[in-house]
Amino acid sequence: MTTKQDIQRRSERELIIEAGRTEKQYWKDLWNYRELFYFLAWRDILVRYKQTAIGIAWAILRPFLTMLVLTIIFGKLARFPSGSAPYPILVFAAMLPWQFFSNSLTECSNSLIGNAGLISKVYFPRLVIPTSSVIVSFVDFLLSGAILLGLMAWYNFWPTWRILALPLLILISFGAAMGTGLWISAMNVKYRDFRYIVPFLVQFGLYISPVGFASSVVPEKWRLLYSINPMVGVIDGFRWAILSKDVVIYVPGFILSMSLVTFLFLGGMWYFRKTERTFADVI
């Protein structure tokens, strides 16, 4: 069903292949392959819940149970303060970005290796693969968001105008997840060690990020140092937007976190693009 016009139009596309010359076509290709983002993400979601009895309910159950455990340990046993918000909401507001970040990291780290067959046999912008992994995690994020709404309704907890900042914050957490994911996925192609580092990183990160507790628990003099963890800024931002007015953002820390997120994202992009051309040879 290729018409003559079609051929004419396509023929105008001239492609030049040369060492080190993929730059120009790359972003155009990325646009041409936009449907592949969707298809790969769709595949991963579909596959994940195939042959499970409760299916997609796992996506809701897992964060809910984690929240329960964290609330019991930090809220009930350790008795950390939660301000005016109920402890489960305090925990869950932080768990949203954290789970998004940690899931993205886990999915990304193995994404390229898991699709080795594709990479060595078909051309498409490699950026599609880790990005789809992040998109999959984002779907989980949205499902978890539904739980948060449920929790807020349960506690009759109403957000303020600050909730309007949420889309921006989501974008920032996207940047953090994507940036780190790009680094890890690209490094993992060459150094398979990263597949052992990531689970450790994710487990460790849950405790050094302010997920189970408010970051105000950390003594003032350590706050800036603490913000070296870029997730601290992201999580604080989420709490600031969702919880009531008594959450104060520690500005220097937030700026530090944000610059680190930007650095991670741009650096990740740069490193990925740099190593991408050798993926098919190395994988």
Place this chain on the structure above:
Amino acid sequence: MSDTVIKADNIGKKYRVAHKKHAPYTALRDVVAEKAKALGQRIFSTFNTLSRDSSSEDFWALKNISFDVKQGECIGIIGHNGAGKSTLLKILSRITEPTTGRIRINGLVGSLLEVGTGFHPELTGRENIFLNGAILGMSKSEIKLKFDKIVAFAEVEKFLDTPVKRYSSGMYVRLAFAVAAHLETEILLVDEVLAVGDIEFQKKCLGKMQDIGEKEGRTVLFVSHQLFAIRTLCQKAVWLDSGHIVKMGPTFEVVRSYEKKVLQSPEKSSSIVKRRSADVKNKTFYIGQIEMLDTKDENTNIFSYKNSFVIFIDFLGECESNNFAVEFRIYKDSGEYACTGVSNLLHDISFQKDTKRVRIDIGPLILTNGKYNISFRLLAGMRILDIWNDACSFHIIECHPFALRREIKRPVCVIQHTFCAVE
């Protein structure tokens, strides 16, 4: 030129080959260890200039490759394993970068380097069609449009909603090929994907490929080890050997010289075959050796069309009956029965029990190009004394009447031959 769609200029691809038994990827600890070693070596290199890094070497998978492809041409790429054929396709389809050189491509490129890339076993046939199509570069609307055709081609209508992990392997490759075959790009790169499925389906695939080249006028680059397929599909061929172009031109010329070269390499052809002892356990009378000669009495197993040749059969053991007959059958390498000859039924010749050697004159060979295997039987009446399947093989090259672009279906035939005993 406007009708040149691919112009490759001096392409080269260099790989670094590690001599040590390395995994294909590096582990961080190795890098750290290597760096430490290198540092150590640098310190000591003033004392010992010989300690240079010799653990890796450059290897050129392709070098100085230049060619032009015109609109609508179908080009076959042949060569040994490791000649660089697949690397060339990988470079053209942008999976990997060339180290040197420049390629200009006009038009959309689709590549089929493997059948079923991206198929996921957990997904159903329907889902996999969409996924695989998207991976190959089709848009969703395009796949929807071709969906019914794909399903009909693959003959999997009933199993569309079954996960492909429950498919038979035949169904799996049929579906995979069907998706790929409906990829509509102006330039198609195909790597050895026709050798899938049963004979029937292979023919269907070949037919589809022919349509793509001839009816739709698209440009095709085609890698295959099946010279028959190359002959059928391509007008031009390129012969690659260890990264260089050996010959380029009309298919029949290139393929002929390739065949000659390949068959002349000594390990490929053996015109004297000895029986393995494991074959003759519990046999009292059997064929011990086969020798093939051309009409000039030279040992060979490569013949041209209409050549004649001679086979000497040596017998071992004691024959229990008074006389016996010899039968031979010639099979195509693909297993099809080509022709036969029997001493007693066709010539009324039986050999005395003490015959030690028999000569068979076979030919002229009215067989098409390719490899043929010969099986032998020794018969005493209706009793089979010995069977030696695929005892030896020969090749037919330069088959002019059949160097056409279509397959000629030949029935099993009895070819001209004579038998006689040798004292």
